[in-house]
Each structure stands twice: as C-alpha cells, then as structure tokens.
Amino acid sequence: MxxxxxxxxxxxxxxxxxxxxxxxxxxxxxxxxxxxxxxxxxxxxxAGAAEFNASRPVRIIVPVSPGGSADVMARIMAQVLAPMWGQQVVVESRTGAGGHLAGEMVARSPGDGHTILFGTIAIHGAYGMYQRLSYAPASDLAPIVLLVEVPYVVVAHPTRPFATLAALIAAARQRPGEITFGSAGNGTSTHMAGELFMLSAGVRLQHVPYRGSSQALNDLMANNIDIMFENLPTIPPVARDGRVRPLAVTSAARVPSLPEVPTAAEAGLPGYVTNAWFTLAAPGSTPPALLDALNRDVRAAMAEPATRQRLLDLGTMPRGLTVPEIRAYFAAETQTWNRVIAAANLKVD
Incomplete structure (x- = not known):
C-alpha cells in the first residue's frame, strides 16, 4: 500500500x-x-506527483527563543500552512547549542513531514565551528525551501559614544576586545555577521552569546552590552522608541523600514554586505517525493499575496527555491562561512 x-x-x-x-x-x-x-x-x-496529507498536527521547531524574528516568521508560515494541510501547525521553541539541539531533534524524527525545522545559518551553514556534534546537519537534515533573506542592522545602545559605523570602527581600533556585541548564540547568523564585520573592518570585539536574539536585544536595551548585528524585522519599533541606535544596514541598498539608516558601504565599510537567511527543513530520512510535495505547498503559501506582504512588511526578502536549488545554496553558503570560521579560528566543543 x-x-x-x-x-x-x-x-x-x-x-x-x-x-x-x-x-x-x-x-x-x-x-x-x-x-x-x-x-x-x-x-x-x-504523473508521479504526490501530496503531503497530514494525519496529525505538524510541528515547526524553532531553534531560538520566542519573540525574535525567526519565531515571528515561523508563526506566519504556521498560520497559512494549517488550512492548506487541514491540521494544526504548532510552533515550538527548542534553544541551545546554537540551534543544534533543535536540529538534532528534527534529524532524529520520522521523515513523514510532521516534524519540520525552522532552519538558520547556524544549522545549515556555520556548523563547521562545532567540533563534537552528535549528528551531521548536511546529511541528517533535508532542505524543504529557502523562505527569506534578511539584512542585519548594526545597532548600539543610545548612550554609547559612537553614533556612526565609522565611529564604532574607530572606537574598536582604539579599544581592541573591549566593545561587546551580543548574538543569538555561537554560530548563529547574528554571531557570524559580527565575525564577518571584524574581519572586514580589521577590529576585535568581545562576543557575548545568548540563547536567542530576543534575550540579546533585551540586554542591549538594558545597557548590558554595547552593540548587536540584529536581524532587521525586530529593529524598527525599538529604534523609533529610541531604545537602540541604528548605525548601518548590511544589505546592498537601504531598506524601506529604516530609510534614514545608511548601508555599511555608505557608512564607511565597503564590501560588508551580508544577509541572514531562514529555511524549512525535514529529517534526512524524508523521501524525495515528500520533500518535493512540501516544497510545492510552502512555495504556494509564500506566493499568496497576503502572506508575501506580511513577510515584506517585516523587512524580509521572500525567496522560495526548489529543493535542488536550495541544496546548491546551502553548499555555497557553507563554503563562505567555513572561510570565516577558519580565518577567525572559531571552535566550539
């Protein structure tokens, strides 16, 4: 049967x-x-086409704490996929080890489409910095779709003496290793953006990892760390309230939600262009036909005008690739981040 x-x-x-x-x-x-x-x-x-016919609630496992941009996007997708699949789609947070606790949990789940990972750079691109992972992300997880790319915003606490990116770089050169930057955890996108910044600017900062971007952002607003390289969606509201000071965006062009904030190139750091990206992935045991069916469903959901607009309103750039395209994307991104990991000598036991 x-x-x-x-x-x-x-x-x-x-x-x-x-x-x-x-x-x-x-x-x-x-x-x-x-x-x-x-x-x-x-x-x-x-001929040969298959559908995903969910027989019970579907879980989307998010590797960061609730309240961050990843959690928001996962809930948007859950809301639109639930009626398509005729089942409840539940978003669950499982933090730790830069997202790899969530990654391993999904990798060990049955490959029947009912357990899906909300994937990140940490899991799919920068896993090379972890020396003792008990699973292999490249083979034990199977990509379903690339959801979005998201620029970072370099933000500082408003009391800090650097009001521009150039001033931040100058301060970091004068005080090597003293300026702190928070991230969602070791190997996460917000960590790797900071490492790339240090290599690009020729400076040294002190990394402070948290269990999710929301915790790091809360500590930044509480004046406990100096700066962050945070994903765009969470920044406009707190920037308008004066709780953080945006210094630059990492995209090639300015973003509509923060039109007054210059790009890194405009602010004095040409070549520093990088984006976070987020995916949905399944256990590596998932049959190819089922991966293709899930890919079609998610891309159809993303193409709905209301869903696409919600993602755009967050400041993200919706993508949606086929399974072979996203495998090639992962391979290219892994090479890029492996070079950063090697250059910065990043290792986590």
Whole structure:
C-alpha cells in the first residue's frame, strides 16, 4: 500500500479519470483526438506527483527563543500552512547549542513531514565551528525551501559614544576586545555577521552569546552590552522608541523600514554586505517525493499575496527555491562561512 502522505493528489487522479470518461462519454461532442491530446498535455504534470496529507498536527521547531524574528516568521508560515494541510501547525521553541539541539531533534524524527525545522545559518551553514556534534546537519537534515533573506542592522545602545559605523570602527581600533556585541548564540547568523564585520573592518570585539536574539536585544536595551548585528524585522519599533541606535544596514541598498539608516558601504565599510537567511527543513530520512510535495505547498503559501506582504512588511526578502536549488545554496553558503570560521579560528566543543 502507498503511504498516506505519498498518495497521488485526489484532484490529479480526478483529472485522469475525467480523461478516460471523456473517451467514452464525450465522443458525441468532442473528437477522441482532441480529448487524448488534452490528456497527454496534462500527463507530465500529474504523473508521479504526490501530496503531503497530514494525519496529525505538524510541528515547526524553532531553534531560538520566542519573540525574535525567526519565531515571528515561523508563526506566519504556521498560520497559512494549517488550512492548506487541514491540521494544526504548532510552533515550538527548542534553544541551545546554537540551534543544534533543535536540529538534532528534527534529524532524529520520522521523515513523514510532521516534524519540520525552522532552519538558520547556524544549522545549515556555520556548523563547521562545532567540533563534537552528535549528528551531521548536511546529511541528517533535508532542505524543504529557502523562505527569506534578511539584512542585519548594526545597532548600539543610545548612550554609547559612537553614533556612526565609522565611529564604532574607530572606537574598536582604539579599544581592541573591549566593545561587546551580543548574538543569538555561537554560530548563529547574528554571531557570524559580527565575525564577518571584524574581519572586514580589521577590529576585535568581545562576543557575548545568548540563547536567542530576543534575550540579546533585551540586554542591549538594558545597557548590558554595547552593540548587536540584529536581524532587521525586530529593529524598527525599538529604534523609533529610541531604545537602540541604528548605525548601518548590511544589505546592498537601504531598506524601506529604516530609510534614514545608511548601508555599511555608505557608512564607511565597503564590501560588508551580508544577509541572514531562514529555511524549512525535514529529517534526512524524508523521501524525495515528500520533500518535493512540501516544497510545492510552502512555495504556494509564500506566493499568496497576503502572506508575501506580511513577510515584506517585516523587512524580509521572500525567496522560495526548489529543493535542488536550495541544496546548491546551502553548499555555497557553507563554503563562505567555513572561510570565516577558519580565518577567525572559531571552535566550539
């Protein structure tokens, strides 16, 4: 028997059934040649296709604490996927080890589509800094789709003496290793953005890892750390309230939600262009046909105008790639971050 989650879609089966019926019932109104031509035209799109038929609630495991941009985006996707799949889609937070506790949890789950990882650079791109992982992210996890890319914002506590990126770089050169930057944890995107900044600017900062960006941002606003390289979606509200001071965005162009904030290149650091990215991934044991079905569903959800607008309003850049495209994307990003890891001599036991 074909597993329920891999059965052909009823709608597609109905199309083929209709073609067969047309041969016997429609001959008086339409020639057999026309009917068969129509069915042959549809055949490549229906043959072998599978659907994800959820039989119980689906879990999206988020590797950072609630309240951050990753959590917000995961909940947006859960809201739109639930009616598509006819089941509740639950967002669960599992923090620790730079996201790898969540990654391993999903990797060890059944590959039936009911446990999905909200993936990050830490899990899919910068895992090379972890020396003793008990799973292999590249093979034990299977990418479903690239959801979005997100610029970072370099932000400082408003009491700090550096009001521009150039002033920050100058202060860091005068006080090597003294200026602190917080991140969501070792190897996370907000950590790697800081490491890339140090290499690009030729400065040394003190990294302070947290269990999620929301905790780091709270400590920044509480005046316990100096700066962050935070994902864009969470910054505009706290910047408008004066709780943080944006110094630059890391995208190639200015962003609509912070139009007055210069790019890093405009602010004196040309070449410092980098984005966070977020994915959905499944256990590595997931059958390829099911991965393709999940990919189609998520991309269809992302294409809905309301969903796309919500993602754009957060300041993200919706992507949506096929499974082979995202595998190639992962490979290229892993090479990039491996170079940063080697240059900065980053190691976590």
């Amino acid at each position: 074909i597993p329920r989650h891999l059965r052909p879609a009823p709608g597609r089966a109905a199309i083929l059934w209709g073609c067969r019926q047309g041969r016997t019932q429609g001959e008086g109104r339409m020639s057999i040649r026309v009917i068969l031509s129509f069915c042959l035209l549809l055949a490549p799109f229906v």
